[in-house]
Amino acid sequence: MAxxxxxxxxxxxxxxxxxxxxxxxxxxxxxxxxxxxxxxxxLAYERLHALASHWFAKLVAAGIxxxxxxxxxxxxxxxxxxxxxxxxxxxxxxxxxATLACTGAAIYYLLKI
Amino acid sequence: xxxxxxxxxxxSEWIFRHPRYVxxxxxxxxxxxxxxxxLLMVWGLKQLSEGPAAWAAFLELLKSxxxxxxxxxTLAFAAYHSVTWFNLTPKALPLQVxxxxxxxxxxxxxxxxxxxxxxxxxxxxxx
Numbered sequence: 001m002a003x004x005x006x007x008x009x010x011x012x013x014x015x016x017x018x019x020x021x022x023x024x025x026x027x028x029x030x031x032x033x034x035x036x037x038x039x040x041x042x043l044a045y046e047r048l049h050a051l052a053s054h055w056f057a058k059l060v061a062a063g064i065x066x067x068x069x070x071x072x073x074x075x076x077x078x079x080x081x082x083x084x085x086x087x088x089x090x091x092x093x094x095x096x097x098a099t100l101a102c103t104g105a106a107i108y109y110l111l112k113i
Numbered sequence: 114x115x116x117x118x119x120x121x122x123x124x125s126e127w128i129f130r131h132p133r134y135v136x137x138x139x140x141x142x143x144x145x146x147x148x149x150x151x152l153l154m155v156w157g158l159k160q161l162s163e164g165p166a167a168w169a170a171f172l173e174l175l176k177s178x179x180x181x182x183x184x185x186x187t188l189a190f191a192a193y194h195s196v197t198w199f200n201l202t203p204k205a206l207p208l209q210v211x212x213x214x215x216x217x218x219x220x221x222x223x224x225x226x227x228x229x230x231x232x233x234x235x236x237x238x239x240x
Binding site for chain 1: 195
């Protein structure tokens with residue numbers, strides 16, 4: 001029977017695509033407000049630090065980082081192929097590895113909070 | 114014996130052959146902004162873990178003109194991703210009730226409504 005790892009890479013892509021569709025615009029709006037000098041209350045150090053100290057918030061944050069990065073990496077891989085980059089195995093390996101590394105870094109920082 | 118297999122030229126000019134292909138590529142490029150913004154948030158987590166001074170420096174970094182431009186582009190691309198994603202959902206997850214399929218606009222509309230409610234909750238809680 002032919003084996004395929006497509007479901008493994010596609011599952012987090014679909015989950016991340018859905019998650020970013022629902023959450024990312026509102027979250028970007030929050031940091032955009034901060035960029036414009038009107039930082040929302042949530043981004044005050046004490047409040048955000050207190051929130052990020054809770055284990056459940058850490059779990060949610062790590063999940064959002066992983067799924068957002070994975071879906072972006074998967075899309076970038078497909079786009080690279082569309083634009084004529086045919087070294088798909090190399091592109092996929094680099095992008096997925098970078099996603100895992102950055103997610104690992106995010107988990108490390110979350111655990112330090 | 115010599116073989117000379119045909120090798121198709123690899124180009125990317127096809128993108129501009131039809132507006133639909135351009136819209137497709139615009140959607141695909143949203144990944145650079147959503148991914149880039151997420152990496153910026155990972156950097157924010159690092160700064161948050163290092164204390165109030167590091168966090169203040171991060172907020173200051175956000176205020177740079179490059180950051181403002183990046184945020185505006187990211188907001189536009191992220192919203193475009195949301196719209197295209199919700200419009201595709203009825204194709205990816207057709208829903209059958211009895212003999213009939215639920216119309217596409219109902220499924221997409223339910224997602225738009227959920228998007229509006231979730232975004233409102235996030236903004237209300239954060240501001």
